[in-house]
Amino acid sequence: DTGVSQDPRHKITKRGQNVTFRCDPISEHNRLYWYRQTLGQGPEFLTYFQNEAQLEKSRLLSDRFSAERPKGSFSTLEIQRTEQGDSAMYLCASSSANGRFYEQYFGPGTRLTVT
């Protein structure tokens, strides 16, 4: 069991550029979550997938954000036309079966800095 992995760990980009992050969940987990964490705050839910289906999106997820999980395994989170307010830690988590009752295991996060 290799745990949840995320790539890259750090990303620095200029305002207006597009960025894409990848998350590889624990292999037997069928639920995958994305959260955003700003400095000094708790993580905030963005979206989640069960297998390849995106089941819920937060209002935090503006039209510039899109997430995919094409084969029910890894997921990508893309931010288009980045803004300085997008600077944050982006966390991925996975859980098995019914996510309500199973703890979520977190990856190390991708820290995004928009200059």
Added chain:
Amino acid sequence: AQTVTQSQPEMSVQEAETVTLSCTYDTSESDYYLFWYKQPPSRQMILVIRQEAYKQQNATENRFSVNFQKAAKSFSLKISDSQLGDAAMYFCALNTDKLIFGTGTRLQVFP
């Protein structure tokens, strides 16, 4: 709306002593789970302890235990015999398909 409130931004404790971190929550769901997660500096989130809402018995994991008061919607974490490695941000979280986190409590442990 579902909310989680941690009213202690920072707490400190001496090694070997006991500390309690507070958490209150609000939800209209009858079936939910509560968690405490630990986030060491620049390291990933680790699950500390979980509590099923339907269970009256408080959860315990080694030096970590909770005081779950369902009617009061309170879920505090007690750390006994505190160790230097316990220093971290601690987040209380309510699980109803997705996690709703509090703002965290930074715990410092002094030798």
